Amino acid sequence: MKYDTIIIGGGMSGLVAGIRLRKAGQKVAIVSAGQSALHFNSGSMSLLGHEQGRDVANPLVAIERLHPGHPYSKLGAETIRKYASEVAPLFAEAGVTLKGSAERNHYRLTPIGMFKPAWLTLEGYASVDDPKSLPWGKVLVVNVAGFVDFYPQFIELGLSKAGLECVSRTFILPGLETLRKSATEMRATNIARVLKDEVVLEMASQINSYLKETGSDTVLMPAILGLYDENPIRLLRSKVVKPIHLVSTMPMSVGGMRAQMSLCKYFQKLGGTYLIGDKVTAGRFEDGSLKAVSTQNLGDMPLEADNFILATGSFFSHGLEANPTSIYEPIFGLDVEASEHRPEWCDMDIYKKQNYMQYGVVNDDDFHVFLQGRRIDNLRAVGAVLSGCNSMKEESGGGVSLMTSLKVADDILNGKGGKK
Amino acid sequence: MNYQEQNISANNFEDCIKCTICTVYCPVTPFNPNYPGPKQAGPDGERYRLKKPYFYDEALKYCLNCKRCEVACPSNVKIGDIIQSARIKYTKSKPSLRDTMLANTDFVGTMSSAFAPIVNATLKLKPVKVVLDSVLKIDEHRQFPAYSSQKFTTWYKKEAAQKQDRFANHVSYFHGCYVQYNYPQLGKDLVTVMNAVGYGVHLLEKERCCGVAKIANRLVKEATRDANINLASIRKSVADNRVVLGTSSTCTFTMRDEYPHLLHIDNADVRDDIMLATRFLFNLVDEGKVKLVFRKDFHKRVAYHTPCHMEKLGWSVYSTSLLKMIPGLDFVALDSVCCGIAGTYGFKKENYKYSQEIGSALFKQILSERVDAVATDCETCKWQIEMSTGVHVDNPISIVAQALDVEATMKANGVSI
Ligand SMILES: Cc1cc2nc3c(=O)[nH]c(=O)nc-3n(C[C@H](O)[C@H](O)[C@H](O)COP(=O)(O)OP(=O)(O)OC[C@H]3O[C@@H](n4cnc5c(N)ncnc54)[C@H](O)[C@@H]3O)c2cc1C
Ligand code: SF4
Numbered sequence: 001m002k003y004d005t006i007i008i009g010g011g012m013s014g015l016v017a018g019i020r021l022r023k024a025g026q027k028v029a030i031v032s033a034g035q036s037a038l039h040f041n042s043g044s045m046s047l048l049g050h051e052q053g054r055d056v057a058n059p060l061v062a063i064e065r066l067h068p069g070h071p072y073s074k075l076g077a078e079t080i081r082k083y084a085s086e087v088a089p090l091f092a093e094a095g096v097t098l099k100g101s102a103e104r105n106h107y108r109l110t111p112i113g114m115f116k117p118a119w120l121t122l123e124g125y126a127s128v129d130d131p132k133s134l135p136w137g138k139v140l141v142v143n144v145a146g147f148v149d150f151y152p153q154f155i156e157l158g159l160s161k162a163g164l165e166c167v168s169r170t171f172i173l174p175g176l177e178t179l180r181k182s183a184t185e186m187r188a189t190n191i192a193r194v195l196k197d198e199v200v201l202e203m204a205s206q207i208n209s210y211l212k213e214t215g216s217d218t219v220l221m222p223a224i225l226g227l228y229d230e231n232p233i234r235l236l237r238s239k240v241v242k243p244i245h246l247v248s249t250m251p252m253s254v255g256g257m258r259a260q261m262s263l264c265k266y267f268q269k270l271g272g273t274y275l276i277g278d279k280v281t282a283g284r285f286e287d288g289s290l291k292a293v294s295t296q297n298l299g300d301m302p303l304e305a306d307n308f309i310l311a312t313g314s315f316f317s318h319g320l321e322a323n324p325t326s327i328y329e330p331i332f333g334l335d336v337e338a339s340e341h342r343p344e345w346c347d348m349d350i351y352k353k354q355n356y357m358q359y360g361v362v363n364d365d366d367f368h369v370f371l372q373g374r375r376i377d378n379l380r381a382v383g384a385v386l387s388g389c390n391s392m393k394e395e396s397g398g399g400v401s402l403m404t405s406l407k408v409a410d411d412i413l414n415g416k417g418g419k420k
Numbered sequence: 421m422n423y424q425e426q427n428i429s430a431n432n433f434e435d436c437i438k439c440t441i442c443t444v445y446c447p448v449t450p451f452n453p454n455y456p457g458p459k460q461a462g463p464d465g466e467r468y469r470l471k472k473p474y475f476y477d478e479a480l481k482y483c484l485n486c487k488r489c490e491v492a493c494p495s496n497v498k499i500g501d502i503i504q505s506a507r508i509k510y511t512k513s514k515p516s517l518r519d520t521m522l523a524n525t526d527f528v529g530t531m532s533s534a535f536a537p538i539v540n541a542t543l544k545l546k547p548v549k550v551v552l553d554s555v556l557k558i559d560e561h562r563q564f565p566a567y568s569s570q571k572f573t574t575w576y577k578k579e580a581a582q583k584q585d586r587f588a589n590h591v592s593y594f595h596g597c598y599v600q601y602n603y604p605q606l607g608k609d610l611v612t613v614m615n616a617v618g619y620g621v622h623l624l625e626k627e628r629c630c631g632v633a634k635i636a637n638r639l640v641k642e643a644t645r646d647a648n649i650n651l652a653s654i655r656k657s658v659a660d661n662r663v664v665l666g667t668s669s670t671c672t673f674t675m676r677d678e679y680p681h682l683l684h685i686d687n688a689d690v691r692d693d694i695m696l697a698t699r700f701l702f703n704l705v706d707e708g709k710v711k712l713v714f715r716k717d718f719h720k721r722v723a724y725h726t727p728c729h730m731e732k733l734g735w736s737v738y739s740t741s742l743l744k745m746i747p748g749l750d751f752v753a754l755d756s757v758c759c760g761i762a763g764t765y766g767f768k769k770e771n772y773k774y775s776q777e778i779g780s781a782l783f784k785q786i787l788s789e790r791v792d793a794v795a796t797d798c799e800t801c802k803w804q805i806e807m808s809t810g811v812h813v814d815n816p817i818s819i820v821a822q823a824l825d826v827e828a829t830m831k832a833n834g835v836s837i
């Protein structure tokens with residue numbers, strides 16, 4: 001089967017590149033082995049949150065100070081500024097509302113009651129401009145009885161440290177009776193399936209009565225609604241008499257799943273082919289170019305294309321793998337930037353800098369990858385599989401994925417950076 | 421150093437990272453509170469069962485064996501296989517008369533075809549359905565597929581067999597119970613299409629039910645017997661350079677993957693030669709080996725539904741690409757979700773309600789798209805969707821046959837028979 005571009009990996013990076021290419025009229029297929037890191041998303045994308053242990057106020061300015069091998073340094077601040085403004089509109093087309101600015105980080109509230117810098121935040125999630133002056137007044141934290149992936153005590157502790165008065169209440173919803181029979185099924189995503197229409201109205205009225213009882217000004221609740229679209233969130237917000245915000249829960253992330261499903265649907269609606277549950281296993285190279293890839297399911301019928309994008313994520317998604325002696329890229333055996341000395345991979349102190357986090361495939365200024373030192377002209381890498389950034393430490397994961405995907409898609413469309 | 425690899429069991433249950441992604445994509449969990457869900461029923465439960473079979477939970481019978489959990493799992497855990505293997509290994513009770521009846525699709529089919537008009541009439545009668553419901557626990561709301569009075573093979577031997585040798589190329593056809601007893605038209609359509617592009621279609625020397633229903637109802641001995649008979653014939657066919665085509669995603673999936681995974685029968689030598697007709701045909705066209713010429717007066721709005729086993733096979737791209745080749749076809753992609761029937765599952769009284777709830781999202785989408793027909797590669801999906809929406813359902817091969825200009829196609833491929 002022949003396509004213009006084949007994308008390996010269907011997480012945020014692969015989908016964003018796919019949407020861009022498909023909108024420009026390319027014939028595109030995405031092959032994705034399993035679900036992606038978006039399922040664990042905090043409700044926010046970060047562009048650059050930390051710099052040498054300190055919070056970043058203006059990511060676009062701080063980006064200029066990054067080391068030369070960083071993906072952002074390869075893109076340059078101007079390109080990043082341009083693409084940063086295109087992300088929210090692109091997600092909006094797919095039905096996902098994102099709010100925020102690249103010139104000024106806002107703060108998201110973590111499940112353990114701390115505030116962390118963020119760039120774009122999903123509809124409904126709690127965010128503030130400045131954690132030192134919270135605009136919330138007295139806060140009511142509500143939770144559904146039996147839901148254990150959310151800890152109101154941590155939120156209360158965090159907020160009281162910031163000087164806010166806080167009360168918490170739980171409520172019982174009739175629609176959740178069946179789920180509650182099996183404690184392990186009281187997961188955010190399962191609850192979210194039930195929380196719509198009348199159940200949301202019932203929930204709103206219970207929250208309103210708690211608001212009255214406690215005299216609170218703002219409500220915080222776990223992000224357990226809005227799995228398929230944003231309607232339940234909007235409905236709830238319109239019925240609760242005070243401002244209400246969502247706080248991310250322990251995984252699964254309802255907002256992240258909504259983003260994944262919406263982007264995937266949008267890509268398919270645009271006419272893209274999405275092969276889910278299939279795995280690229282090998283490639284056929286000729287003269288410095290990748291000609292075709294084979295997959296587990298398609299067997300002896302390989303996928304051919306003019307261009308290929310590697311968007312397979314990091315260790316978590318098996319874009320990179322490790323055994324006791326080496327770190328490698330499992331599909332093609334591409335050149336990887338990683339220490340050959342195992343003790344250097346990680347620090348036993350989990351809170352210290354972890355070197356393995358910035359390992360990834362070697363890539364040039366246009367994100368082309370290398371096989372045994374030779375550049376592959378039509379295979380580029382995007383997102384978490386790239387080397388050169390420690391996205392956990394820097395809080396840059398979402399941004400790196402989005403920026404590199406848009407850039408690589410545009411380079412392919414402009415016929416740039418091909419054969420040298 | 422591969423000690424890690426050697427520590428992983430066949431179904432990878434040790435690879436589970438407890439992320440719960442599978443739970444989210446299981447069609448049963450949201451509707452059936454008694455089902456523990458794929459993570460708990462699969463890798464979590466397996467840990468306990470390996471220690472003591474006592475931990476086996478009868479609620480595993482609610483699993484549809486749809487494998488959507490496996491498709492979603494990022495860690496390649498064979499969740500569905502773990503669950504089905506556990507059912508086979510640990511269930512104490514014998515399969516009931518009803519389960520045995522539902523599972524023996526070929527035996528019941530043989531009986532029914534012989535008396536088709538009577539069977540069709542009686543299965544529609546209220547008193548008969550009430551007896552089925554109360555005595556056999558087959559839900560009275562379920563509409564039974566009609567039985568055809570002429571079996572596919574009877575038609576084939578009478579009308580098609582003689583000329584098949586005259587074609588330049590050859591394939592074998594695993595028709596399955598559904599084409600044989602309920603809907604021979606699909607088999608006829610396949611013969612029409614393949615003949616038009618210059619391929620003779622042959623029956624296997626012997627064909628038994630693929631065994632999917634027997635496996636689901638734990639009749640493992642019978643399923644294994646049938647599987648071995650099928651594989652022996654498939655091997656003969658492959659030795660004659662004839663790949664084996666199916667028109668049912670479930671039969672094809674069962675013979676390729678459930679034989680080795682659940683029945684532990686090695687089919688590695690012929691697995692790649694068992695495939696869906698849409699895959700084979702698409703590839704012929706894609707490689708420029710054959711041409712399809714379509715009629716100018718064919719106009720239909722068709723929505724494609726991805727059966728669960730098709731999702732697992734990862735082959736819907738072939739069926740949909742074929743459909744998209746038809747100029748007069750207005751293609752609609754439906755969300756890939758389970759229709760709820762899962763073979764014999766939805767026939768059982770204890771499952772009927774869940775079955776319809778699981779499918780409800782799909783039925784709603786189909787009705788809202790205002791299509792002329794739904795296309796899908798699975799026969800039980802067809803029954804379920806037709807019963808629940810009233811919209812006509814056809815196999816992609818039948819739709820290709822309807823849209824094909826047979827004479828022009830034969831001419832374009834230089835076929836003169
Ligand atoms: C647990 C976790 C939480 C995170 N939370 C946040 C957050 O809150 N905010 C933020 O900005 N960033 C976060 N990140 C960073 C995250 O990596 C990026 O934001 C981004 O989602 C990465 O997207 P990606 O598409 O590059 O990779 P992934 O999302 O990892 O997707 C890779 C995809 O490739 C597929 N794949 C792998 N190998 C193959 C193969 N051989 N064949 C076919 N497909 C294959 C995988 O199945 C997967 O679907 C988080 C990361 C992790 C791991
Ligand atoms: S999706 Fe896979 S890894 Fe995650 S809980 Fe289920 S079986 Fe385990």
Ligand code: SF4
Nearest residue numbers: 446483484486487489
């Ligand atoms: S096979 Fe289907 S029904 Fe069974 S656990 Fe997996 S997703 Fe659920």
